[in-house]
Amino acid sequence: MPDPLYFCELLPNIKQVSVSIESQDGEIPTSVGLHPSKRALTVKYGLRTAHVMLPTPIDSPSITLTPATTYRLSASQTYLSSGEYETFSSPVQDPWDASFVFSECSLRCIACTTAIIPGGRIQKWKNLPSEHWADMMDLWHCHKPHNKNGTSEGSRYSGVGRIVAESAVGLVDPMYFLLRRDDCENITFEQTRPNEAETVTCQICNVPLGIVDAKADGIRLMKWSLSLGLGSFKENGDEVLDSYTLSQWLSAHLQYLVDNTGQRKFLVKPGASILSQQHLDGSGKRVEEASEGVHIWVFNPNTLITRSQKPTPARAVKVYYQTVRSKEEVDGLGDIETVYLPQAVYDQFGRLLEEGNASLPGDLRTWAGSWQGGWLERF
Known part of the structure; x- marks a missing residue:
């Protein structure tokens, strides 16, 4: 008989x-x-015993529970x-920020480990400000600069503060x-759609690595497509590499947005990049926007699960999600923050949600009729 399916979460x-x-064969x-x-928890089905591992120890005056499916x-x-719990619950610093990456580090394709940035080529690493910093200048100033016609120049901050590679x-x-x-080396460029930024791909295995950021005169290499070479080497001559899962990067981005x-x-939604302006026309509206998308609710951004x-025990983000398939459904969501992921990453994101949902007992897979339950692994 198969072991029971279980999901435990710290609240x-x-x-x-x-x-x-949930017993997978319906046995009580x-x-x-x-x-x-x-x-x-020790769960017995007649002579057979199974264990349900918990994310934290339990305070309980009794070791006997009434048989049930939820507790x-x-x-x-x-x-x-x-x-021990503080280690799990405390905020985690973003991996690979400027304090962690140094000149000897290399950036490699996560799929084939081809060097994209060889060690020693980048002499200095610096953290970027939030992509919204220029937009926030209007809020930070109680008196905005005005031109000779008396019009506010707040919208010109973005041009003045343009970040260039x-x-x-x-x-x-x-x-x-x-x-x-x-x-960079060992990269090629592809124009996937007329109104979107060029995609940067690995020249060796053709895995998408990022996009061309024409506004910044550079390219954006997405961290989930990379391994970080730490500048030290194994006995066989291979560089020691550091990498994380796509689930961890995406959950970190959702946390950042929250x-x-x-x-x-x-x-x-599928698009050129995360928070990229390359897909916008002069009116500030997306050109030829896809009607599909995932409406996601970050219900608990930091929890422990087993x-x-x-x-x-593992850190996770608990989410609920809905798939939207038409412009009418998208419009029905009202004024909502939109996050754009490259098509290949968007497809993987959908699979991660589906796999997370399938791993849950039946009573957790749906909520309030239209929401599907899920989770993403986090740093």
């Missing part, structure tokens, strides 16, 4: 652990008890005030590196 605001268990458990370690258990207060300098955003084209916009719901497929 930090109420200091409880939510547990959902004969008994459920708390393991002596208080870090697992709310009190998380250990001692654990929640411990250094520099030779031998790497500019670092939470999601990408902005670099001069001449500093922190910077104050919103929890976003429309994710699940059947991975019983060790």
Whole structure:
């Protein structure tokens, strides 16, 4: 008989652990008890025993529970005030920011490890400001500059503060590196759609690496398409590489948007790039915009989970999502922040959500009729 499907989540605001268990063959458990370690539930189906691993220890006066499919258990207060939990719950610095990357580092294609930026080519790495900084100047100034006609010049901040790629300098955003084209090697360029930026691809394996950022006179190499060479080498001569999953990068971007916009719901659509202006015409509206998209709700941006497929505690973002397939459905969402992902990444994002949904017990897969449940692994 297959082991039960389960999903457990820490609810930090109420200091409880939510547990959902589903027998894959419809069998009802004969008994459920708390393991002596208080870090697992022991579920018995007749003579067969299975264990449901919990994201935190449990405070419970009793080790016997009424057999059921869902539980709310009190998380250990001692654990929640411990250094171990602090490590899980504390904010994580964006990987590969300017303080982490140094001149000896290289940037390599994540698929074939071909060097895109050899070690030693970039002499200085600098963090970029938020892409919204120029737009925020109107809010930061109580008295905006005016021209001779008395008109505010606030809209001209973007031009004055235009960021341009520099030779031998790497500019670092939470999601990408902005670099001069001449500093890169083993890359080619493709024009995928008439109104979108050129795609930068690996010359060896043809994997998309980023886009041309004409406004900044450079290219954006997306971090999820790269491995970072750390400047040290193994005995066989291969460079030691650092890399993360696409799920981790995308969840970090959703967290970034939550922190910077104050919103929890976003429309994710296929497009040239994340927050790129290359697909905009002079009116500020997207040209030939796709009607498909994913309406995503970042329900809990930082939680601890365990699940059947991975019983060790992991940080995750809990989400609900809806697929939209027409312009009418998109318009029905009203004024909502739109996030553009390259088509290949958008397709992978959809698969990640579907795989996360399929890993959940049946009672968690849908909510309020139209929302589908899911999660993304995070840093």
